[in-house]
Amino acid sequence: MLKEEVKRGVITENPILILALGLCPSLAVSTSVTNGLGMGLATMFVLVCSNIIISIIKGWVPDKVRIPCFIMVSAAFVSILHLFIKAYMPLLDQRLGIFIPLITVNCIILGRAEAFASKNSLSRSFTDGIVMGLGFTVSLLILSAIREFLGSNKLFDLMVIPKFQPLTAFALAPGGFFTIAFVMGVVSFLRSRKEARA
């Protein structure tokens, strides 16, 4: 059961690579693995918390104002998270900058609230938050590992291969687009091969 759920979040319904949700933060912060990991965990926190609250209040909120309520709940958790990051991890705040407040408008949060948490039980919404957050974090790690290694010959800010001349373009904006195109291409290749076999 758990294994299936994880497989759903990370592989079959991967938020970035399959559903193409939350593209802005995933391209903007994937210049280093540390940033990617920080962003992934921060988004996961907000996703899990807002999923929990929304599945609790779902029966009580009138249908017409449901979307504004969901947005406010996620904005509240982002504000709380932002204050905690500023207080306990100021370096992460400096590195991610404006992209922490922007978690509020990440389509993953509202998308999961509307498509899942507002229709399912508390425990299922909680699991959904965890596995979707995990899928988001894993794809961010893949993208940022490729970009940090090719773009600056580093991983976690540490050098990787002596004398390797990095391709700076990968650390810049164009590299972000090329990397995600390549990774999505590989994913769709693997899927089509699997379908052909089945």
Next chain:
Amino acid sequence: MGEIIKLTAALVVISMVIGLAVAVTNNKTKDRIKEQQLHIQQSAVEAVFPSGVAISEHEGDGGLPYKYWSASDNGELIGYAFKITGQGYAGDILFMISADTAGKILGMTVLEHNETPGLGSRVTEVASNKYIWYPVGSSEKVKPWFTEQFEGLSCFKPIGIDKSGEWHKFDAQRRAQLQSRNTVTAITGSTITTAAFTKSIERKAAVYVASLKEKYLEK
């Protein structure tokens, strides 16, 4: 009509609850956030002075920087530190610089910048040979090479830019040669970023150091 009241009530209750939750969090974290900001500033000041000196903070007016720090060792004034900005490739670069009364630069550290990753952003690069394969190495703090090369130069004379290579690859002899010519090396591919530092030191730091010197001679 009844429906509108119901909708409004729902929105009001939700906004009150979340407003309260965020306000409580803010109350709990407020002091800690202020402390962190002070700590960042304090460690920047400590980074530009030699270790073990007594540092005091001042507020300046007139031709002085609006906030500056002075350091003294056994009652003897060593130098001052203040923040200045230079126009880089993508917006301003904010850095802290310290100099002694003769205008010799003691230390520098970059506080904020928006330079291109991999090019201008290398102003904060540490020339370490630390590889991911041996992460447990010496944990000594290494200064970023770009700002370290300014140490010992004079801010009263124009600082030249040398494009023949990067300072961290040079041996002691070539570094001494550069120093005698009051010259720094450019980051490869980022001359504009490098010039942002040399220009603003020439235009702003020199003026500040001169007026601070005047103020302290008066006493």
Next chain:
Amino acid sequence: MNSFMSIVQIALAAVLIQNFVLARFLGLCPFFGVSKKLSSATGMGMAVVFVMTIASMFTWVVERYILVPFDIRYLEIIVFILIIASLVQLLELIMRKFTPSLYESLGIYLPLISTNCALFAVVIINTGTNQFTGRPFTFIESTINGTASGIGFLIALVLMAGIREKLELADVPKTLDGLPIAFISAGLMALAFLGFSGLSFFAASGGQ
């Protein structure tokens, strides 16, 4: 003169140098979602310019005269998202009532805008310091920043739509069909836009 320079610099940076889509990765969802046809891309882009300008003005006033005096800047995120959502609703109503022709061409894009991260990003950027003057944004500066960021978005979106209309006819490898090839085109555009970085009309007077 100084304030004029800073306005020109803001506009130049927001439109070309740090283009919202191609350099800062903001507003990517509509950038890929609405760029299949040139006409809808133009409509969406215009609507974004319009809403960004108005949102920048409103949030600046709220920030300066409500959030800062009452020391509740920590509620920024919640307040801004509410302002944007209600502003978009309000605009939709006003447009439908008074300018039906404008509503017909831009109206359908308005609901899509309220969750556009570019719009939220520009009002958050306006609360920070202006990187060219080192001071907080003034009312004029933040309005210009909103308009110029919107224009940057419009340019990127229209260029992208032009490319994608041609791509329809191209023979794309099957695995790259759809989003991946759109990403590659965007990457090539971003590469071209890199050429704008370092562009400044005031390089000679820089560093003052």
